[in-house]
Amino acid sequence: MMAAINSILICAGRVTIRGNGMKTTRIVIAGGGFAGLYAAMHFDKRLARRADVEVTLISRENFILFTPLLHEVAAGDLYPGDIVNPLRRILRHVKFIDADVQAIDLNTRRIRCIASVADRELEFEFDHLLLTLGSETNFFNMDGVRDWSVTMKSLTDAALLRNRMVALLEEASLESDEAARRQLLTFVTAGGGFSGTETTGAVNDFVRETMRYYPQLREESIRVEELGRYAEHKLRDRKVEVIKGVRVANYDGVVVTLSDGTSIPAATLIWTAGVKPSPVIAQLPCEKERGRLLVSEYLAVTGVPGLWAAGDCAAVPILNTENFHPPTAQHGLREGVTVAKNIEAMILDRSLKPFRFKMLGQLASIGHHTGVAMVFGIKFSGFIAWWFWRSVYLMKLPGLAKKLRVMASWTLDLFFGQQIEQMITVRDIEALSGQLARVRARTKQVRSTSAASVLANSGRDKPE
Secondary structure, three states, X not given: XXXXXXXXXXXXXXXXXXXXXXXXXXXXXXXOOHHHXXXXXXXXXOHHHOXXXXXXXXXXXXXXXXXXXXXXXXXXXXXXXXXXXXXXXXXXXXXXXXXXXXXXXXXXXXXXXXXXXXOEEEEEEOOEEEXXXXXXXXXXXXXXXXXXXXXXOOHHHHHHHHHHHHHHHHHHHHOOOHHHHHHHOEEEEEOOOHHHHHHHHHHHHHHHHHHHHOOOOOHHHOEEEEEOOOOHHHHHHXXXXXXXXXXXXXXXXXXXXXXXXXXXXXXXXXXXXXXXXXXXXXXXXXXXXXXXXXXXXXXXXXXOOOEEEOHHHEEOEOOOOOOEOOOOHHHHHHHHHHHHHHHXXXXXXXXXXXXXXXXXXXXXXXXXXXXXEXXXXXXXXXXXXXXXXXXXXXXXXXXXXXXXXXXXXXXXXXXXXXXXXXXXXXXXXXXXXXXXXXXXXXXXXXXXXHHHHHHHHXXXXXXX
């Protein structure tokens, strides 16, 4: 009997005492981006190996996406699988849950999630909760932009953008009206930061380099525009129109309307103009800075013991200043390691260490073997910057197998150029949507039947 009691394990984060009376400390990491993964990796090597500690990572995807190379998937230079790593292969001792975080109750110290196609509800209790939920696209309350634009936040976004470009080229090759053809081949990118610039360069390269396979089309029909300033001169050299000092006011799927009244007929608006913290963060009754959770230099959320935050959803102060660290990948992964060490120190009753980091530099690829860079305050551009960009991110890409695949893809691309197959069609999306609707309808029906059966049985069990 005693052996059976001692073998009891924690189920769904709810059991806190093992059979031998040992209290289990529950650490939950919400979010599997750079900050969340690097925190989990630190725990995986240390605390998660202990019998009295359970570490759980909850993420809506079961992989880590290497976002610096996302635009290369859109350009067809890399395949989607080249820039992702499965979390279950990385983490050996940390429990992984593939679910979407819905709400957090700080009073009962519970986190509620939705998992699987059937929308299964899960709840986990925690002693320490690390929030690394990242950010979501901010459409600034513009319904038209939200409904009709293309985003670049996920692997699906990049893959769909690439398929969209191929589909538009095919459609334009069948169009006889020059104005309609030009509208189909006009791509507008809103957002002049790194993501917008790299996406613009990738789109421009893909469309112009694949034009030779469409004899019905002329390069003059292509129009690629960016609303921003970054790498302006280099983009102009690549025939990209750069519009400064304006913003998108509306988009109806056909025409982009700018804040100065200018209208641009375009079939595609790529939206990279802003992000905001997860809605889960907005619900929390905690002090915030521009929507992000305000944390101390130790990455602890102000006023809530056991609550921590890192990455895009955290406002991390720069020591001895009134400023905050920018939400970049190089900051996020280091914040993840620091906060994991501080949680460990709190559990082991050791002193905490503040987060200190000075940004090493910034790199961007803008297409056609051209890049721009600023490293340790030194600015340079051109082929050397592009080569340096590729070298740095190749080294940072997790996993030897992924590195080799990316190297092979880049090498083949130098000799054979872009691939123009359309792997996802409208028919595929419609079929998948219909199947998903049927699965959810059946799940709802099964739950209703089960609930009715329980009520009926409970009625029969009542004494007369």
